[in-house]
Amino acid sequence: GQQLNQSPQSMFIQEGEDVSMNCTSSSIFNTWLWYKQDPGEGPVLLIALYKAGELTSNGRLTAQFGTTRKDSFLNISASIPSDVGIYFCAGNTNAGKSTFGDGTTLTVKP
Amino acid sequence: GAVVSQHPSRVICKSGTSVKIECRSLDFQATTMFWYRQFPKQSLMLMATSNEGSKATYEQGVEKDKFLINHASLTLSTLTVTSAHPEDSSFYICSAIQPDRTEAFFGQGTRLTVV
Numbered sequence: 001g002q003q004l005n006q007s008p009q010s011m012f013i014q015e016g017e018d019v020s021m022n023c024t025s026s027s028i029f030n031t032w033l034w035y036k037q038d039p040g041e042g043p044v045l046l047i048a049l050y051k052a053g054e055l056t057s058n059g060r061l062t063a064q065f066g067t068t069r070k071d072s073f074l075n076i077s078a079s080i081p082s083d084v085g086i087y088f089c090a091g092n093t094n095a096g097k098s099t100f101g102d103g104t105t106l107t108v109k110p
Numbered sequence: 111g112a113v114v115s116q117h118p119s120r121v122i123c124k125s126g127t128s129v130k131i132e133c134r135s136l137d138f139q140a141t142t143m144f145w146y147r148q149f150p151k152q153s154l155m156l157m158a159t160s161n162e163g164s165k166a167t168y169e170q171g172v173e174k175d176k177f178l179i180n181h182a183s184l185t186l187s188t189l190t191v192t193s194a195h196p197e198d199s200s201f202y203i204c205s206a207i208q209p210d211r212t213e214a215f216f217g218q219g220t221r222l223t224v225v
């Protein structure tokens with residue numbers, strides 16, 4: 001089946017630093033999504049990408065849909081303590097079915 | 111964004127009993143909903159795709175007779191874990207997509223503990 005490789009697995013950064021994480025796949029996806037999950041909660045959609053090469057921002061977050069449609073990255077600028085959580089990438093087919101990466105656990109030290 | 115509500119958020123049940131989890135789309139009609147399972151420190155694994163008015167499509171390795179899915183209306187899908195056992199303890203999460211869209215919105219999740 002389809003698999004997503006998400007890296008890094010975890011990050012420990014200082015408040016104010018920028019963060020970058022990415023996902024790659026051997027399969028092509030029509031949509032790339034980035035979610036954040038807090039403990040005990042469901043994932044919350046951060047950014048959705050629909051076209052190859054698309055670059056989209058949401059506040060301090062920026063994500064890009066790779067031109068090959070097999071990869072995507074998420075950047076967080078000027079991190080703050082509330083950015084702590086697990087970030088998941090997900091690739092969607094036309095049917096809306098999501099394949100998730102393994103997640104990146106972000107820790108922000110004040 | 112679209113709102114998906116999942117209930118209950120936590121449930122503890124005895125081994126051998128059945129548990130029903132509800133997933134509702136509050137401000138849109140969802141012809142398709144998805145059910146995921148998440149073990150601690152792991153990613154979300156798709157269990158099944160729930161289509162309104164038709165049978166659910168289960169992923170390989172998921173027992174359809176154990177995890178009963180009913181999508182009786184455009185705003186409600188239910189997952190029933192039948193004859194639950196301790197190994198069924200997990201975090202179950204639903205998601206729903208709006209018509210003609212591909213991004214999914216997730217419910218809050220249900221923490222199931224079978225004792």
